[in-house]
Amino acid sequence: MADLLSRVVEAHGGLDRWKNLSTLTARITYGGPFWEFKGHADFVGDDLVEASLQAERSIHRQQATGRTVVLDRAADRVTVTGRDGEVLADLREPRATFDGYTPETPWNLGQLAYFRSYATWHYLVEPYIFTWPGVEAHEVAPWTENGETWRVLSVTFPPSLHTHNTTQLYYYDDSGLLRRMDYQPDVNGRTPVAHYIRAHEVIDGIPVATKRHIHPRNEDGTPDLSWIPITVDLSEITIS
Numbered sequence: 001m002a003d004l005l006s007r008v009v010e011a012h013g014g015l016d017r018w019k020n021l022s023t024l025t026a027r028i029t030y031g032g033p034f035w036e037f038k039g040h041a042d043f044v045g046d047d048l049v050e051a052s053l054q055a056e057r058s059i060h061r062q063q064a065t066g067r068t069v070v071l072d073r074a075a076d077r078v079t080v081t082g083r084d085g086e087v088l089a090d091l092r093e094p095r096a097t098f099d100g101y102t103p104e105t106p107w108n109l110g111q112l113a114y115f116r117s118y119a120t121w122h123y124l125v126e127p128y129i130f131t132w133p134g135v136e137a138h139e140v141a142p143w144t145e146n147g148e149t150w151r152v153l154s155v156t157f158p159p160s161l162h163t164h165n166t167t168q169l170y171y172y173d174d175s176g177l178l179r180r181m182d183y184q185p186d187v188n189g190r191t192p193v194a195h196y197i198r199a200h201e202v203i204d205g206i207p208v209a210t211k212r213h214i215h216p217r218n219e220d221g222t223p224d225l226s227w228i229p230i231t232v233d234l235s236e237i238t239i240s
Helices: 003-011 015-019 094-098 109-125
Strands: 023-031 045-052 057-062 068-072 077-081 087-092 136-145 148-156 167-172 178-183 193-203 206-216 230-239
Touching: 003 136, 003 148, 003 167, 023 109, 045 109, 057 109, 068 109, 077 109, 087 094, 087 109, 094 109, 109 206, 148 178, 193 230
Parallel strands: none
Antiparallel strands: 023 045, 023 230, 045 057, 057 068, 068 077, 077 087, 136 148, 148 167, 167 178, 178 193, 193 206, 206 230
16 A cells, blocks of 8 residues: 555554444434535434445435435445335436536435435545555645645545545545545536545544535635535444
């Protein structure tokens, strides 16, 4: 592994530790105006999330609505069921359904469930996922912000993994903790995003980002801090 990637993985418990883990669970509180803008204000609130750490698969149980969302990348499918088990959405090959979409395009239930599921799964499995077959990571020029200089890892994902876009940037402080990530979601018209980690909690020796603020990103790479379309807060975390 590259020097920066090795340092980051070690700061998060080490590769051997991650290879022997199976599941991360958490209560995740989603906020911000993005969900209502896309047509689903009821996506604001708490999900009980169970994420596989060895495959792109997750289960979200929405506390307010009683809905269950299952993402299964191997089957290329996302399903949403109601409190009584009725199927509310069953989206096969979900990525293809966003072709031609712009940032203003509303999403159906299955599409929003897919977006939230794949994005959250990646956040929970990083940086371990950077070591998976087909993933390429290398260090690029550092970035200075508010008097701090962060080392930057450029990560390119293979088509087998669904994420926001093929190549993303990850900014790390001197301790190897993630402070920011940059991407431009293909499903949302490739709107540039600066995604900040505002807090971490150490769970069984592994630091987990517990407070995330997602901002628009300006052309010069600086964040637009005037508003926060999405917030993601984690609590009640377990890793097994």
